Amino acid sequence: MLDTNDAFDANGAPGTDSAPSADLPALACESVTMRFGGLTAVDGFNLRVPKGALYGLIGPNGAGKTTVFNIVSGVLRPSAGAVKLFGVDVTGLSPDRIARSGIARTFQNIRLFRNLTVLDNVLVGLHLRREANLAQAMLALPRHRAEETQMAATAAQLLEEIGLAGVSHYRASALPYGRQRRLEIARALATKPAVLLLDEPAAGMNPAETEDLMRLITDIRNRFSLTILLIEHEMKVVMGICERMTVLDHGDTIAEGTPDEIQRNDRVIKAYLGGGAVARA
């Protein structure tokens, strides 16, 4: 575990890449297949997200997008195939190990720590980078106290940057929907990821909120030098901000390319018109 961690740190830190890792994708899926009983939710899925990219994963509802996220984040173990982070195989690692390796995610159905404050939600995201062990923490040794102060400051700063500074002492469940989605992003950023997975972050938002959010996403990508993989079922939303995207339909990859290429792709148009996604959107 330790040595893989080191490998990620070495690759994940900008500017320290050695020659061979320079063209390694930040995140790659190689022939990933997921079967649930008789249903093949994802079939032979391939993905190469270059470092620093803002990459879209789109497709109608039920296409298998969230399943891909669950595999990448370790919630599900794929029936076949491999997931690689900067070339290192992370397939089948537990979610907490994957988080420690540098992949963070948000959830399509918001999953905040409802009874904790906004600040504490972000602090939980910082837990995995802790230095003090349990005994040091319990005894409140100076080292731990300095770390707790540091963590609180980091969390407060993150909330500031995400635009939640004013509500840091509210219970998470008391926030309006749009702010809960932002809090999920802040919490994920707290884990200091190299790759951030966002599962329909704009779901349930009005057009103005959506536009705000998309600005935030491009913004954090630059500020935190992240690689972002963004799920969206409504194509319009991501066309403007993603450099490249992959389109899923019924578990199959039907297209891959730039927004322009995707918009002109016959199979994509057919999937979206035929799949009833337009009606839903």
Place this chain on the structure above:
Amino acid sequence: MAEQRAVHPLLKIAVVCGALILFFLVLSWGQEHWDAYTVRILNLCGIYIGITLGLNLCNGFTGQFSLGIAGFMAVGAYTTALLTMSPAVKQAVFFIQPLIYPLNSIQWGFLPALLMAAVVSGIVGFLVGAPAIRFRGDYLAITTLGFAEIIRIVFTNIVPITNGALGLKGIPPHTNLLWSWGFALVCIAVMVRLMRTTYGRALKAIRDDEVAAEAMGVNLFFHKNLAFVMSAMMAGVGGGLLGNLITTIDPNMFRFPLTFTVLMMAVLGGLGSITGTVISAAAVTIAMEAFRALEEPRVILGLAIPGVPGMRMVVFSVALMIVILFYPKGFMGDREFSLDRVKRLAAGLDRTNTSKQG
């Protein structure tokens, strides 16, 4: 916050130490001067505060609904009793089958015996917890309930160690107010400290959403076991104190009603509140003794009412249902009672129109 004058940390420590010394002086005076009944109830209060805090750590703060607390109490009670009884008493008690070597020939002091109880019940806690932690919700409850029952049956049957169904008699009455309230205070301190660390936050995160906690890098195996083992250790030491208070123990003491009692204390006070637990554990302990009268035969208005054993529990169960109806999260929910809170409330009353963070 800024205008609030900071109390010097040394002054704070001095005040806390002074209060502790005073508290224990009062207790040691009371041990000699209060009547035996009062002392016994106060002892039980201290013991149950500690045990209930342990249960709350696992069931409340971490959200792992375990029903094995009586099993851990049994492990602690037998460990402490066997280590503190004198060889002569052991020989007299174990008249069916002699106690095995080396237990039959050793006698430890109370403190090392209690520490050993913590270690043994902690190990048992890990052995039960490590596999059980894969289960969630109802399954964890059933598995841990089964474990407690297994402990009871094993203890009934390993006669050369536990003396079987006859139990142990003549356990030295080491437990006094200093021990029981010392235990309570240690448990309170441990809980308060733990909940102020990043580890405590991680436990609460698991309670609120296990999937999200794991996705944020919280190692479920480590953190759930942490709660499970610490909870078992507190129950074990509490069981040891209980055994050396009432001086006789047998396997049937540690059946489900005991777990139920502790659970009730935690639920009434609020799963997830330290202060709620302390108040509720003390209140229920006192009420349990006070309601003993309900189980005795008596004559009211010329009517002879026979004593009904277990009547107290009926009263308590009804009371529990009523409380849950009106306070679904117990009296304190997951909030704490603290001076800061009182200050904040008072400040809030002063200027009702200011922001949330007064």
